[in-house]
Amino acid sequence: xxxxxxxxxxxxxxxxxxxxxxxxxxxxxxxxxxxxxxxxxxxxxxxxxxxxxxxxxxxxxxxxxxxxxxxxxxxxxxxxxxxxxxxxxxxxxxxxxxxxxxxxxxxxxxxxxxxxxxxxxxxxxxxxxxxxxxxxxxxxxxxxxxxxxxxxx
Numbered sequence: 749x750x751x752x753x754x755x756x757x758x759x760x761x762x763x764x765x766x767x768x769x770x771x772x773x774x775x776x777x778x779x780x781x782x783x784x785x786x787x788x789x790x791x792x793x794x795x796x797x798x799x800x801x802x803x804x805x806x807x808x809x810x811x812x813x814x815x816x817x818x819x820x821x822x823x824x825x826x827x828x829x830x831x832x833x834x835x836x837x838x839x840x841x842x843x844x845x846x847x848x849x850x851x852x853x854x855x856x857x858x859x860x861x862x863x864x865x866x867x868x869x870x871x872x873x874x875x876x877x878x879x880x881x882x883x884x885x886x887x888x889x890x891x892x893x894x895x896x897x898x899x900x901x
Contacts, residue, residue, distance in 0.1 A: 757783070757805070760795030767800070770859040775800060778872045786883035794875045800859035802870055803852040804879040808886045810840065810847035811895065822849070824895055825885045833882050849886065851878055 765780045783793035791807040811821040818838040826835040837850040853870040870878075889895055 757793055757795075760793070763795075765796050765798070765800065767859070770800060773859060774869060774871050775859050782872060782876070784876070786880050788883050788887040790883045790887070792876075792879045792883060794872060794879065797852070797854055797858075799854070799862075801853045801856055802872065802875040803850060803854070804875045804882075805851070806849040806879050806883045806886065807841065807846055808849055808883065809845055809890060810838065818847070821889075821895055824889060825849075825882060828885050828889065828894075829881060833878060833885070836882070849882060851875070851882060 761781050761783075763780070767775075780796045781793065782795075783791070786792050786806065792805060794802050794804040797803060811817050819835070822835045822838055826833050834851055836852075838847050839850065840847055853875055855866045857865045857867070857869045859869075
């Protein structure tokens with residue numbers, strides 16, 4: 749199973765994460781799945797990957813053009829945040845014109861120790877705020893029409 753399918757809402761909601769062997773940490777009081785409606789009205793959810801780190805998804809309108817334009821839109825959101833938000837994968841949903849903007853924290857420390865990471869564990873609240881910030885920038889980009897097509901020559 750690939751990472752995108754591991755991040756699907758239905759799968760993540762039903763999945764039981766095996767926490768056996770995890771040391772004590774901030775994850776002790778966190779659920780493994782959480783969903784809400786962002787302040788701009790887009791649905792969002794966060795879930796755990798098998799190693800215990802989070803991913804977040806914002807369900808929002810898709811860019812009008814497909815393919816590399818999804819990547820360009822994602823980079824626009826990253827750049828508007830001055831690089832604070834990662835460039836996320838954008839995938840289609842079965843709802844017309846709606847996509848899922850995926851943000852993974854898989855490169856940060858997780859409950860299962862690993863040799864290399866970009867930094868400390870990202871908590872549920874951190875990933876939730878990451879999604880809120882992304883949702884706001886997605887909404888603002890559409891409202892202002894400030895989408896940058898990085899792939900146009």
